[in-house]
Amino acid sequence: MPIDLSLYLVTDPGLCADRGLVDTVVAAVRGGVTLVQLRDKHASTAELIGQARRLKAALAGSGVPLIINDRLEVALAAGADGLHLGQDDGDVAAARAALGERAILGLSVQTHGQLARLDPGPLDYLGLGPVFATPTKHDHASPLGFDGLASLVAASPLPTVAIGGLKAEHAAAVRSAGADGLAVISAICGQSDPEAAARAFFASR
Ligand SMILES: Cc1ncc(COP(=O)(O)OP(=O)(O)O)c(N)n1
């Protein structure tokens, strides 16, 4: 089945803390989120596996896949639906071999050079960013803006999702740039009503 990248929620332990990770994700899915990524740069492997299993149980029956950020062993142990890797997070061909053909495998891309060097074979989608500077990721690359995003999308051999500083009011411009969807953290995770925050991304459709 093709992946629906329309609205991709990436979680953050700090921003989701008030409402709790699972409640935030469940509410966001009610609001229309189509894909969820568990991203926690500080949790131990055991903690991440526990979080992933709880999220997977909460998403059961929703049709929304659970992707794990960075950590192949967590994706495997938790039976997650996929993995998202950055440029320095490991070998995509090895990840595909370990996860199997049915898993969803994504890769972050920031430059045309990275695009030119990648082998799309093992991959399902690319995360392109950051569109804007964002305090949520301190080590992000130079912002692309919408023109830079459109240029990468046009050269991409795979479906794309834009990320970095994106809010509901950017949905139309991201789609005009040709991306298949938006990935967001703070526009949903940090909000008091994650369901309404997610719904707002579809308001201008
Ligand atoms: C959908 C999506 N796109 C890009 C990223 C960033 O991945 P990476 O560059 O590996 O940075 P970290 O998220 O690991 O800090 C992502 N997570 N998801």
Ligand SMILES: Cc1nc(C(=O)O)sc1CCOP(=O)(O)O
């Ligand atoms: C996880 C992540 N990756 C980025 C990239 O550019 O690859 S930007 C980013 C953080 C996105 O958070 P927010 O939606 O709050 O700006």
Ligand SMILES: [Mg+2]
């Ligand atoms: Mg990473």
